[in-house]
Amino acid sequence: xxxxxxxxxxxxxxxxxxxxxxxxxxxxxxxxxxxxxxxxxxxxxxxxxxxxxxxxxxxxxxxxxxxxxxxxxxxxxxxxxxxxxxxxxxxxxxxxxxxxxxxxxxxxxxxxxxxxxxxxxxxxxxxxxxxxxxxxxxxxxxxxxxxxxxxxxxxxxxxxxxxxxxxxxxxxxxxxxxxxxxxxxxxxxxxxxxxxxxxxxxxxxxxxxxxxxxxxxxxxxxxxxxxxxxxxxxxxxxxxxxxxxxxxxxxxxxxxxxxxxxxxxxxxxxxxxxxxxxxxxxxxxxxxxxxxxxxxxxxxxxxxxxxxxxxxxxxxxxxxxxxxxxxxxxxxxxxxxxxxxxxxxxxxxxxxxxxxxxxxxxxxxxxxxxxxxxxxxxxxxxxxxxxxxxxxxxxxxxxxxxxxxxxxxxxxxxxxxxxxxxxxxxxxxxxxxxxxxxxxxxxxxxxxxxxxxxxxxxxxxxxxxxxxxxxxxxxxxxxxxxxxxxxxx
Amino acid sequence: xxxxxxxxxxxxxxxxxxxxxxxxxxxxxxxxxxxxxxxxxxxxxxxxxxxxxxxxxxxxxxxxxxxxxxxxxxxxxxxxxxxxxxxxxxxxxxxxxxxxxxxxxxxxxxxxxxxxxxxxxxxxxxxxxxxxxxxxxxxxxxxxxxxxxxxxxxxxxxxxxxxxxxxxxxxxxxxxxxxxxxxxxxxxxxxxxxxxxxxxxxxxxxxxxxxxxxxxxxxxxxxxxxxxxxxxxxxxxxxxxxxxxxxxxxxxx
Ligand code: SF4
Numbered sequence: 001x002x003x004x005x006x007x008x009x010x011x012x013x014x015x016x017x018x019x020x021x022x023x024x025x026x027x028x029x030x031x032x033x034x035x036x037x038x039x040x041x042x043x044x045x046x047x048x049x050x051x052x053x054x055x056x057x058x059x060x061x062x063x064x065x066x067x068x069x070x071x072x073x074x075x076x077x078x079x080x081x082x083x084x085x086x087x088x089x090x091x092x093x094x095x096x097x098x099x100x101x102x103x104x105x106x107x108x109x110x111x112x113x114x115x116x117x118x119x120x121x122x123x124x125x126x127x128x129x130x131x132x133x134x135x136x137x138x139x140x141x142x143x144x145x146x147x148x149x150x151x152x153x154x155x156x157x158x159x160x161x162x163x164x165x166x167x168x169x170x171x172x173x174x175x176x177x178x179x180x181x182x183x184x185x186x187x188x189x190x191x192x193x194x195x196x197x198x199x200x201x202x203x204x205x206x207x208x209x210x211x212x213x214x215x216x217x218x219x220x221x222x223x224x225x226x227x228x229x230x231x232x233x234x235x236x237x238x239x240x241x242x243x244x245x246x247x248x249x250x251x252x253x254x255x256x257x258x259x260x261x262x263x264x265x266x267x268x269x270x271x272x273x274x275x276x277x278x279x280x281x282x283x284x285x286x287x288x289x290x291x292x293x294x295x296x297x298x299x300x301x302x303x304x305x306x307x308x309x310x311x312x313x314x315x316x317x318x319x320x321x322x323x324x325x326x327x328x329x330x331x332x333x334x335x336x337x338x339x340x341x342x343x344x345x346x347x348x349x350x351x352x353x354x355x356x357x358x359x360x361x362x363x364x365x366x367x368x369x370x371x372x373x374x375x376x377x378x379x380x381x382x383x384x385x386x387x388x389x390x391x392x393x394x395x396x397x398x399x400x401x402x403x404x405x406x407x408x409x410x411x412x413x414x415x416x417x418x419x420x421x422x423x424x425x426x427x428x429x430x431x432x433x434x435x436x437x438x439x440x441x442x443x444x445x446x447x448x449x450x451x452x453x454x455x456x457x458x459x460x461x462x463x464x465x466x467x468x469x470x471x472x473x474x475x476x477x478x479x480x481x482x483x484x485x486x487x488x489x
Numbered sequence: 490x491x492x493x494x495x496x497x498x499x500x501x502x503x504x505x506x507x508x509x510x511x512x513x514x515x516x517x518x519x520x521x522x523x524x525x526x527x528x529x530x531x532x533x534x535x536x537x538x539x540x541x542x543x544x545x546x547x548x549x550x551x552x553x554x555x556x557x558x559x560x561x562x563x564x565x566x567x568x569x570x571x572x573x574x575x576x577x578x579x580x581x582x583x584x585x586x587x588x589x590x591x592x593x594x595x596x597x598x599x600x601x602x603x604x605x606x607x608x609x610x611x612x613x614x615x616x617x618x619x620x621x622x623x624x625x626x627x628x629x630x631x632x633x634x635x636x637x638x639x640x641x642x643x644x645x646x647x648x649x650x651x652x653x654x655x656x657x658x659x660x661x662x663x664x665x666x667x668x669x670x671x672x673x674x675x676x677x678x679x680x681x682x683x684x685x686x687x688x689x690x691x692x693x694x695x696x697x698x699x700x701x702x703x704x705x706x707x708x709x710x711x712x713x714x715x716x717x718x719x720x721x722x723x724x725x726x727x728x729x730x731x732x733x734x735x736x737x738x739x740x741x742x
Contacts, residue, residue, distance in 0.1 A: 370638070370677070413548075456716075474518075
């Protein structure tokens with residue numbers, strides 16, 4: 001695995017990275033075995049198909065309900081958070097989100113930030129932004145810490161360092177952590193990492209976290225985690241800043257319950273995570289701990305584009321469990337970094353076009369066999385294959401094509417040549433005469449079938465048409481039937 | 490799933506699919522033989538071509554609609570339409586109506602046609618309740634690969650297993666990651682040839698580990714896997730389920 005920093009890679013270079021990833025047998029084996037492990041773990045958490053499907057129905061219903069009332073729920077969330085002393089900020093773009101947080105930090109004279117796991121902070125590249133302005137950011141989730149230490153980016157949304165073997169990590173710690181010797185003992189490695197982190201929790205001025213579910217009715221931010229770093233990041237420093245995409249809101253605590261069950265079971269195959277943190281405001285008079293000030297940054301960054309479209313809105317149902325990538329045959333082969341996006345795998349393929357535009361992400365919607373393994377496990381039933389097809393259609397639109405809600409980068413994959421090929425194709429297959437001619441030519445000239453057939457023959461022998469088409473065989477048969485009584489087989 | 494068995498028809502249409510038509514016509518003919526063996530008259534409209542799936546999945550719905558519209562016109566009798574390919578059957582049954590959201594008249598016809606579409610294996614099991622206990626042939630071990638869309642949209646794996654395990658002398662061996670995609674995905678295999686190639690390489694390996702011969706109800710997957718195996722010089726053979734069933738019924742290996 002190359003350890004070069006992956007900051008600011010372009011999703012447009014998807015193909016190049018795919019070739020590199022496929023050439024890396026070690027990487028493929030790592031992913032393959034990690035994915036098999038996660039698939040088995042998930043399966044063990046859903047032994048009863050009836051319960052599973054009922055719970056998925058509920059999860060889907062809750063998320064659909066939240067999205068159907070999104071503007072109202074966001075306002076309710078804001079009001080209830082403010083009533084509990086939380087300052088709420090809205091950001092349209094990654095830059096706005098970073099600038100907001102930078103301002104909070106500068107006003108407080110903060111120097112050191114400790115971070116719980118937050119994919120939204122990855123999405124806006126917050127570490128990079130703050131570090132460029134002299135503020136030190138340290139990731140406290142063990143996986144995130146490892147990736148940060150290696151100068152990389154997460155390759156998975158739940159397990160950021162899943163692409164690394166324990167040998168990789170042993171070498172990394174030996175190189176980067178003063179005093180750490182080489183050991184492949186996983187417990188010892190974790191202990192080393194934790195010791196570094198422990199101290200830094202105490203020194204941090206600001207703790208930054210993500211949010212799994214935001215409950216509008218109570219103004220509660222719900223965080224799930226396994227390491228306790230989320231709790232420390234949100235209680236020890238004087239200031240807590242939570243970050244979330246605008247879609248993460250649900251109406252009531254009751255609505256969050258099925259999601260809180262589905263998320264760990266789908267993500268890591270755990271019945272529940274070790275920590276559930278329900279945070280409702282900063283420290284109150286008389287409280288022994290907790291931050292003195294608390295902020296929530298709500299990020300749009302293209303989400304309202306998905307929201308505006310009745311079909312694509314389903315993208316926002318996602319609860320970021322990662323099950324779709326764990327079950328994806330493409331992700332298992334190319335790994336998370338190849339996508340070049342914050343969110344890899346199937347969810348990334350349907351979400352990134354809204355975040356980055358179809359221009360930058362045009363190869364993502366096509367990089368799927370549409371096998372449907374993702375949709376089959378998605379705890380909130382996002383119809384990922386249908387959404388991929390829809391995005392393909394939007395990417396193929398002719399420039400200037402008028403649509404009700406044009407997507408950013410619509411038409412990015414349009415090519416006149418391709419369009420003509422499909423026109424020609426439909427002209428043949430929709431009409432009897434031309435299709436008869438095609439059959440005739442393909443079968444009679446079969447010996448001249450090309451030896452190289454686009455991508456097909458890179459990994460397969462060429463396709464050669466049969467000597468007679470089924471049409472021919474059936475016609476011959478019908479004539480035979482009228483000639484004589486055919487003995488049944 | 491557990492609705493009462495539909496009434497047994499005496500006439501059916503066969504929709505042969507474009508891949509079978511040009512590349513594996515024997516499979517289509519064997520499907521006809523299996524249906525006739527049950528006493529059915531099989532009609533094969535000569536104007537048929539393709540279900541439109543290649544255009545549909547690659548994001549060209551206008552072209553898919555044009556091709557689908559031409560097919561929909563061919564099935565005016567109220568007979569079931571049997572399709573010896575799960576993914577095409579899935580396209581016709583589940584996606585044809587949606588293609589005509591803006592054309593109510595055509596949509597009504599598409600719905601009527603879609604409602605009569607059956608995947609071959611499902612039709613043999615669910616509607617005809619075939620009895621293959623008299624089949625013969627040498628003892629043989631085969632693998633079964635089911636197309637992903639066929640499995641998810643048409644329940645084809647269950648039917649395939651039912652048919653094969655009812656055959657005397659046939660042992661069905663499950664391969665590792667059986668439910669995983671073979672990497673075909675239509676234009677995906679051309680557009681992202683290397684990813685598709687990596688996936689099919691694994692499929693060939695896991696099938697080869699348990700059998701020399703596999704059966705499938707989907708010609709796209711079959712051609713993908715067998716041509717990849719041939720490319721790698723592996724002695725893995727694939728057979729359409731219709732052909733395999735017909736041969737066993739005739740006592741062939
Ligand atoms: S799309 Fe579904 S499976 Fe994938 S991360 Fe989101 S919730 Fe999980």
